[in-house]
Amino acid sequence: MSQGRKNGKRPQQSATDKTKHPGGAPKAGLEARTTAAKLLAAVIDRKISLDGILDPAHGNPAYKQLSEPDRALVRAILVTALRHLPRLEAALAAMLDTPLPEGARALHHVLIVAAAQILHLDVPEHAAVDVAVEQANRDPRNRRFAKLVNAVLRRLVREKQEVLDATRSVSPVPGWFLERLTATYGADAARSISEAQLTPPAIDLTVKSGAANWAERLNGRLLPTGSVRLPSFEGAVSSLAGYEEGEWWVQDAAASIPARLFGDVRGRHIADLCAAPGGKTAQLVAAGAHVVAVEQSSNRIARLKENLARLKLQADLVQEDLFAFKPAEPLDGVLLDAPCSSTGTTRRHPDVLWTKGPADIAKLAALQAKMLRHAVSLVKPRGLIVFSNCSLDPLEGEQVVAELLSQDPGLERVPVSPSDWPGLEDAISPLGEFRTTPAMLPASDGMTGGLDGFFASVLRRR
Numbered sequence: 001m002s003q004g005r006k007n008g009k010r011p012q013q014s015a016t017d018k019t020k021h022p023g024g025a026p027k028a029g030l031e032a033r034t035t036a037a038k039l040l041a042a043v044i045d046r047k048i049s050l051d052g053i054l055d056p057a058h059g060n061p062a063y064k065q066l067s068e069p070d071r072a073l074v075r076a077i078l079v080t081a082l083r084h085l086p087r088l089e090a091a092l093a094a095m096l097d098t099p100l101p102e103g104a105r106a107l108h109h110v111l112i113v114a115a116a117q118i119l120h121l122d123v124p125e126h127a128a129v130d131v132a133v134e135q136a137n138r139d140p141r142n143r144r145f146a147k148l149v150n151a152v153l154r155r156l157v158r159e160k161q162e163v164l165d166a167t168r169s170v171s172p173v174p175g176w177f178l179e180r181l182t183a184t185y186g187a188d189a190a191r192s193i194s195e196a197q198l199t200p201p202a203i204d205l206t207v208k209s210g211a212a213n214w215a216e217r218l219n220g221r222l223l224p225t226g227s228v229r230l231p232s233f234e235g236a237v238s239s240l241a242g243y244e245e246g247e248w249w250v251q252d253a254a255a256s257i258p259a260r261l262f263g264d265v266r267g268r269h270i271a272d273l274c275a276a277p278g279g280k281t282a283q284l285v286a287a288g289a290h291v292v293a294v295e296q297s298s299n300r301i302a303r304l305k306e307n308l309a310r311l312k313l314q315a316d317l318v319q320e321d322l323f324a325f326k327p328a329e330p331l332d333g334v335l336l337d338a339p340c341s342s343t344g345t346t347r348r349h350p351d352v353l354w355t356k357g358p359a360d361i362a363k364l365a366a367l368q369a370k371m372l373r374h375a376v377s378l379v380k381p382r383g384l385i386v387f388s389n390c391s392l393d394p395l396e397g398e399q400v401v402a403e404l405l406s407q408d409p410g411l412e413r414v415p416v417s418p419s420d421w422p423g424l425e426d427a428i429s430p431l432g433e434f435r436t437t438p439a440m441l442p443a444s445d446g447m448t449g450g451l452d453g454f455f456a457s458v459l460r461r462r
Contacts, residue, residue, distance in 0.1 A: 033132070036077040091163045114129065262386060270332060274295070276301065278308055294320060323374055345390050389455055416458060
């Protein structure tokens with residue numbers, strides 16, 4: 001449901017910093033790059049979510065005090081650095097005669113921030129080098145390495161194309177994740193998925209009705225999910241036709257699949273158990289269902305209410321812990337889009353691969369199994385449960401469902417038919433479950449390809 005900006009361009013050099021420093025007037029862009037290096041350290045070393053750090057209201061104080069152009073530069077640096085991190089590290093290693101000393105993490109992050117700009121952003125290369133040297137000089141931990149920083153980065157500038165060519169063979173994802181992808185999808189698919197996360201996602205819209213007409217009106221592409229994919233454009237999404245009227249909302253094409261798996265929902269009572277920000281709730285309401293939208297967080301309930309108001313759609317909003325929610329009467333259906341590792345969303349959230357690991361996946365899978373068992377208890381006989389999440393790991397998807405089915409003879413899987421999803425047949429498993437990956441939906445007509453990695457399965461009480 002969030003709105004964003006899609007223009008296909010990289011932010012230009014930061015606005016001039018105004019912060020004074022005892023060492024003299026700072027170089028233009030110093031404050032932004034210094035903040036980027038500190039925030040990169042927070043993500044990689046302390047496993048802090050990028051969304052939390054960059055939150056305009058509650059995020060990092062140093063980030064919040066920057067001008068908007070500087071914030072844009074910091075965001076671009078961080079997203080780019082995290083997308084390409086293994087390759088950036090390999091590139092810098094090739095420039096060094098000996099590895100950086102133990103404990104030189106602050107220096108490492110300064111070099112990564114500079115390398116991301118030199119190799120992948122439309123920032124003047126000399127500015128990236130000069131500011132990185134200034135960063136080293138102003139940090140007592142790094143001052144003695146200032147000449148090394150200068151030499152390494154200037155060499156990186158000179159050998160830029162050779163370095164880019166040489167590092168293409170380096171996987172852009174961490175080793176633990178590549179191993180799990182390879183074990184699940186095979187080496188070729190794992191490589192395609194890994195490469196797909198380097199491309200920023202397109203903006204997809206879910207429309208209330210008349211998707212083909214809206215695709216034509218917005219110069220977009222109609223996807224197999226019924227979503228409308230927008231071409232690159234400059235400006236805010238909120239400036240597009242139909243936004244003010246509430247005719248559509250932003251929702252990745254894969255995220256629109258679970259709500260559609262109920263089939264005809266007219267007049268049916270359905271609960272959306274993890275409802276915010278509200279895209280799936282909106283889909284169900286627009287399709288004619290009576291929806292109870294459940295969320296525990298007051299902030300997320302407020303956001304959900306605001307989004308539904310713009311769309312002129314109504315649902316019963318319940319602020320309650322999911323496990324405490326019990327409807328007065330059994331429901332016709334329950335949608336559980338469960339909390340997960342989010343490894344299918346790395347195109348838009350590249351920090352996920354650096355803030356989570358195998359232990360997190362196992363812990364979340366256990367929580368999902370508990371949530372799914374509760375969801376089943378809420379539906380009437382012959383009622384449907386759609387279980388989904390945006391993880392690429394079968395431990396959080398296929399295995400959760402398989403284990404529940406083995407334990408509960410009162411449940412059955414309702415296979416999804418590939419014939420009902422032309423263009424996405426490859427996303428449906430032999431068991432009839434959805435499994436999308438970022439490497440699906442190839443680019444066409446000059447538009448970005450891909451979609452989030454999603455799992456979805458339909459269950460029915462006997």
